[in-house]
Amino acid sequence: MNSQTRVLVQGITGKEGSFHTSMMLKYGTKIVAGVTPGKGGTQVNGVPVYDTVKEAVKEHEIDASIIFVPARFASEAVYEAVDAGIKLVTVITEHIPVVDVAKFVRYARARGTRIIGPNCPGLIVPGESLLGILPAKYFRKGTVGIVSRSGTLTYEVSHLVGDLGQSTVIGIGGDPIIGTQLQEVVQEFDKDNNTEAIVIIGEIGGTMEERVAQLKKEGKIKKPIVGYIAGLTAPREKRMGHAGAVVYMGMGTFESKIEAFKKADIPVAKTPYEIRDILTKIVRK
Amino acid sequence: MKLYEYEGKRLFSLVNIPVPRGQVVKSPVHVQGKVVVKSQLLEGGRGKRGLVRVTEDSYGTIQELMKEGINTFLIEEFVPHTREIYLSAMMDRETGNPMIVASPFGGINIEESKDVKTFVIPIDRKLMRYDVDAIEKYVGYRGLGGVIEGLLRLILEYDAELAEINPLAITENGPLALDSKVILDDNALYRHEELLKELQREKVPADSYVELEGDVGIVGNGAGLTMATMDLVKLMGGNPADFLDVGGGADTEKVASAVIRVGSNPKVKKIVINIFGGITRCDEVAKGIVEAYRKINKPIYVRLTGTNEDEGKKILQSQGIRVYEDALTAIGDALRS
Numbered sequence: 001m002n003s004q005t006r007v008l009v010q011g012i013t014g015k016e017g018s019f020h021t022s023m024m025l026k027y028g029t030k031i032v033a034g035v036t037p038g039k040g041g042t043q044v045n046g047v048p049v050y051d052t053v054k055e056a057v058k059e060h061e062i063d064a065s066i067i068f069v070p071a072r073f074a075s076e077a078v079y080e081a082v083d084a085g086i087k088l089v090t091v092i093t094e095h096i097p098v099v100d101v102a103k104f105v106r107y108a109r110a111r112g113t114r115i116i117g118p119n120c121p122g123l124i125v126p127g128e129s130l131l132g133i134l135p136a137k138y139f140r141k142g143t144v145g146i147v148s149r150s151g152t153l154t155y156e157v158s159h160l161v162g163d164l165g166q167s168t169v170i171g172i173g174g175d176p177i178i179g180t181q182l183q184e185v186v187q188e189f190d191k192d193n194n195t196e197a198i199v200i201i202g203e204i205g206g207t208m209e210e211r212v213a214q215l216k217k218e219g220k221i222k223k224p225i226v227g228y229i230a231g232l233t234a235p236r237e238k239r240m241g242h243a244g245a246v247v248y249m250g251m252g253t254f255e256s257k258i259e260a261f262k263k264a265d266i267p268v269a270k271t272p273y274e275i276r277d278i279l280t281k282i283v284r285k
Numbered sequence: 286m287k288l289y290e291y292e293g294k295r296l297f298s299l300v301n302i303p304v305p306r307g308q309v310v311k312s313p314v315h316v317q318g319k320v321v322v323k324s325q326l327l328e329g330g331r332g333k334r335g336l337v338r339v340t341e342d343s344y345g346t347i348q349e350l351m352k353e354g355i356n357t358f359l360i361e362e363f364v365p366h367t368r369e370i371y372l373s374a375m376m377d378r379e380t381g382n383p384m385i386v387a388s389p390f391g392g393i394n395i396e397e398s399k400d401v402k403t404f405v406i407p408i409d410r411k412l413m414r415y416d417v418d419a420i421e422k423y424v425g426y427r428g429l430g431g432v433i434e435g436l437l438r439l440i441l442e443y444d445a446e447l448a449e450i451n452p453l454a455i456t457e458n459g460p461l462a463l464d465s466k467v468i469l470d471d472n473a474l475y476r477h478e479e480l481l482k483e484l485q486r487e488k489v490p491a492d493s494y495v496e497l498e499g500d501v502g503i504v505g506n507g508a509g510l511t512m513a514t515m516d517l518v519k520l521m522g523g524n525p526a527d528f529l530d531v532g533g534g535a536d537t538e539k540v541a542s543a544v545i546r547v548g549s550n551p552k553v554k555k556i557v558i559n560i561f562g563g564i565t566r567c568d569e570v571a572k573g574i575v576e577a578y579r580k581i582n583k584p585i586y587v588r589l590t591g592t593n594e595d596e597g598k599k600i601l602q603s604q605g606i607r608v609y610e611d612a613l614t615a616i617g618d619a620l621r622s
Contacts, residue, residue: 097444102376159561233518240530245512
């Protein structure tokens with residue numbers, strides 16, 4: 001993604017959709033069209049609105065879509081974007097039923113569309129483009145790639161990383177099933193020329209962190225990684241705010257993630273405040 | 286939404302998973318013969334706590350258990366059986382497909398057991414004979430097709446995020462679910478209103494409140510940040526009493542009710558609030574905190590940064606509430622007080 005990426009906003013006339021459209025435009029994101037059924041022909045912040053994605057793609061070249069549609073209708077919005085041939089779809093909406101997510105993620109994958117989210121803050125390439133709801137002022141251009149399962153914690157860590165700055169920051173979402181997994185983003189960062197080091201902000205539940213550790217151990221990821229896991233004190237089988245932050249069957253505990261990182265020689269920050277110190281040592285080496 | 290055992294078994298019946306004959310009662314009753322009296326609680330470990338009893342005196346047993354504060358019981362026929370199996374279903378996060386978790390041994394603590402295997406069933410086809418074969422071979426019993434199919438239906442049709450049978454008894458007449466543990470996906474409850482009505486359950490308001498053991502109340506915005514705050518309190522020598530994520534874009538009212546919720550927990554002696562405003566506006570948050578502070582009157586330590594932070598800080602300071610630039614200092618002061 002870069003400053004040339006042409007973006008469609010689905011659910012552009014809603015409260016969240018219109019507010020974040022103006023924030024993204026302010027940042028310089030190239031938003032070319034919006035969609036809200038029944039609102040075709042109107043405009044939001046000077047962006048033309050269409051009734052369907054199909055109508056929007058007929059009039060504009062579109063590379064990516066961002067979805068602010070309410071949970072009950074969000075799945076349909078994803079299918080609509082995939083069927084219209086859009087290759088990158090970011091789903092901000094939270095509270096979509098897990099089975100529905102599993103189905104649309106599979107559908108999109110089979111048709112070559114990448115989904116980020118759902119229940120995610122989106123992504124930002126500082127100085128280039130914002131595709132999401134991240135508050136732009138806490139990000140600056142730099143060399144650290146940050147990937148996170150959490151929203152606000154990402155802002156906090158980006159802020160703490162300070163003058164090292166970020167190449168790209170991606171919030172992949174806090175749901176149990178998501179379109180783009182941690183290990184996929186880490187592999188992209190490993191290939192990315194603008195990224196020197198990678199920060200993973202993980203949390204209890206699932207085994208994505210363990211998978212990254214495995215890749216690192218096998219030498220399939222070359223760049224240095226710093227890990228942080230939220231949920232040291234979380235009780236088992238209690239859902240900690242995120243739909244995905246829950247340990248079932250003892251899978252994806254805090255301990256198993258930390259253990260996996262240690263075995264792969266990935267330094268682990270005990271608190272978000274240690275991330276910067278560890279990074280400074282790595283990047284300046 | 287976690288279901289009671291008898292509610293889970295009602296669902297089992299709907300998908301043709303056999304369960305013992307039983308009745309739900311709220312007061313002592315006489316039942317002929319040997320029965321199992323099972324206290325209906327949402328927590329696990331009932332067996333270990335003596336809250337499940339095999340008895341010939343149902344009336345007396347219920348009377349006794351009611352003294353422990355339990356008010357709902359499932360009375361079931363006692364079913365003799367030779368062996369027990371473990372079976373459950375849930376969505377596999379890695380592949381996005383439903384999966385069956387199986388063990389040849391029932392009644393086990395599944396988290397610690399080594400004899401557990403998972404079987405992924407692709408979401409875009411139905412359950413096949415060879416899926417069932419593989420599971421049956423592993424647990425060493427033929428005749429599980431119907432039960433497995435039922436478990437998968439609970440995941441895909443009823444939006445259960447976990448459907449567990451532990452143990453599944455093997456009787457003369459085939460498999461029988463002696464216990465049930467079913468958790469429904471809160472996000473999908475809207476399409477099961479009929480079922481909720483039948484179970485006489487209300488749709489729970491979506492909030493993230495989790496109760497813990499300590500005495501420091503924790504409020505934050507965003508699940509990750511709130512979890513990190515909770516961890517920091519622990520690492521710095523304190524003990525979190527509860528956890529509440531107010532979510533993104535919380536307004537005055539939402540913040541106020543969150544702080545009141547946490548503060549009303551009698552175990553909570555002080556409250557740490559960690560807000561990083563992005564979408565969330567700090568002045569809105571501050572107004573909510575002030576409103577709650579008037580009602581609960583417990584010490585509050587607020588870390589407030591981000592959108593409109595200057596306005597927010599002024600509002601808090603004018604009410605004598607301590608406000609900090611960073612979370613470490615806020616937590617440090619809270620723990621020392």
